[in-house]
Amino acid sequence: MEPGFQPDQRSRMLSIFYFAIPVGSGLGYIAGSKVKDLAGDWHWALRVTPGLGVLAVLLLFLVVQEPPRGAVERHSGSPPLSPTSWWADLKALARNPSFVLSSLGFTAVAFVTGSLALWAPAFLLRSRVVLGETPPCLPGDSCSSSDSLIFGLITCLTGVLGVGLGVEISRRLRRFNPRADPLVCAAGLLGSSPFLFLSLACARGSIVATYIFIFIGETLLSMNWAIVADILLYVVIPTRRSTAEAFQIVLSHLLGDAGSPYLIGLISDRLRRSWPPSFLSEFRALQFSLMLCAFVGALGGAAFLGTAMFIENDRRRAQLHVQGLLHETEPSDDQIVVPQRGRSTRVPVSSVLI
Structure with missing residues (x-):
């Protein structure tokens, strides 16, 4: 997408592109729960994905054409940018504090979203069991999928609302503050942390309050998606953007959503072993372990605040290099x-x- 749009148009195009992540995730919860109910086996919920993946690859291969990188950013009199070695690209990216810190902040976003993706429906079900609103889900029973449906709808709505809200707020604030992008990202993460904490703390008293706080927290969390991609595009020169994007994706998945569900589950299991076996113990163990997400979100917000300190200089250097x-x-x-x-x-x- 980067070569096809001017920088002032790119933010909105990225917001449309990044709608796919939360909307696709939410539809995955909804479709997966329905396929599981229809087939009577949860394995069939996973067998839908490969067909959609093959279709997406075919569309990319047949429809998408790749324009020259950085073509819209170079002036007619500017010399063409020469590619450098992969090792030189990595060293240059490591010396780019805006890229490094924004990648760490985005890793925190991935950590929180990955944890919620796997454990939020289970936590909501355990909350209903503790509140006496639904019977326990025992091995061999057909468990209720209502929480997956509701959480999927919340993910879709908050994704569209959060991504659009973040891009629009950032676009308006740029007129007055050149550091608007990382500051909006920091505000989103720092603002989502207390609401996620409240959603966990209120789960034993009111499931409605829990859903409300999850809605607000996920909306604020989703404000980061498109803005982080936009930051990368204007602090990294065009010939290095593919390497930078690949590094950011690997880092965010490796330290974020790839390991966070396992870590949350591990902490929950350790806590549960120290308490008498009961449904309340299972609920409390998962509740306390998920509170880690609020603290990781706060650390991510601090990383974006650090990005704001360097963003102007790194953006200026990238512009001068392109010219x-x-x-x-x-x-x-x-x-x-x-x-x-x-x-x-x-x-x-x-x-x-x-």
């Missing part, structure tokens, strides 16, 4: 760089100071 006015091998503080049509591409500061 051919800055070379990475040379420090930008002690030299003045002029366009190549001038007599010299590098003029020492000492030669022009009076």
